[in-house]
Amino acid sequence: MSRRSHPALSSSKSVSREDAEILKNSRRRGIIKALSSDTGMLDSLVGLFLEQENDSEPVGKRDLSDQVAAWEQGVPLDEISYKKLKSVYATIHQHHLDILDEEDLINRYPHEGLVEPLPGVDDYTELIEDRPHKESAFPGADDSRNTDSVLTTDEAYDALSNGRRRQTLSYMGNSRDVKFSVGELSEHLARLEQPDGDSITSGERKAAYVGLAQCHLPMLDETEVIDYDDNRKNVRRGRHFEDVTSYLPADSESISDPGVRKAKALGVLPLF
Numbered sequence: 001m002s003r004r005s006h007p008a009l010s011s012s013k014s015v016s017r018e019d020a021e022i023l024k025n026s027r028r029r030g031i032i033k034a035l036s037s038d039t040g041m042l043d044s045l046v047g048l049f050l051e052q053e054n055d056s057e058p059v060g061k062r063d064l065s066d067q068v069a070a071w072e073q074g075v076p077l078d079e080i081s082y083k084k085l086k087s088v089y090a091t092i093h094q095h096h097l098d099i100l101d102e103e104d105l106i107n108r109y110p111h112e113g114l115v116e117p118l119p120g121v122d123d124y125t126e127l128i129e130d131r132p133h134k135e136s137a138f139p140g141a142d143d144s145r146n147t148d149s150v151l152t153t154d155e156a157y158d159a160l161s162n163g164r165r166r167q168t169l170s171y172m173g174n175s176r177d178v179k180f181s182v183g184e185l186s187e188h189l190a191r192l193e194q195p196d197g198d199s200i201t202s203g204e205r206k207a208a209y210v211g212l213a214q215c216h217l218p219m220l221d222e223t224e225v226i227d228y229d230d231n232r233k234n235v236r237r238g239r240h241f242e243d244v245t246s247y248l249p250a251d252s253e254s255i256s257d258p259g260v261r262k263a264k265a266l267g268v269l270p271l272f
Contacts, residue, residue: 013246020159033071033125034068061097151225156240165219168220172237180236182217183209
């Protein structure tokens, strides 16, 4: 399996769809934070951190899950219940380590019960909050504009993890308009999903419209990234719009969600 190249995200601050998919889960962020070379955060929380001779020294899964639990709870390890520690260990062992291994951020040694961080881990450090779900959780979010609601890191990366949401936000951010119709946005998405420049059909336009109106726009509206008027089918930038779009790359990306590619290959119109 060829190793995926992980750019230094902190240098440009832009986040790809694949990176957002990794980071949208707080437990995976905790694993990455614990495995990064910058482990002083865990030392202050727990009084326990891995003294590694180098950045790639393998780490025991139990030690790793204990540190993630302490990061999530924000308390010393001895104040966390056995039930909670067991739950964190189970989800890390059964799910999240597999994902990070597939993304070439770690190497797993199942028989030895060890995890080895790979160089790409440190690229994500500045994109992970000190603690999950606290105020101003999303790195770079400007809560001086807003005292009524907080954009969590889960919500921000979830918004960035879908190709249609990314393209919608990019289109709105690059326009001088202040209000957009759902029809205009769905037309834009439908055309982007025609890589050969073919004309779009009414069915393809409708599929993009339904996906936006029923899924993506309500989700972005709930987190106040946009302001979506469901009755008038109009969209405006929300109070957290710039917090999220500042992490989009300068150049527009193609819609590359696996579900969209697979559906079009099968001749099925994707709704989401």
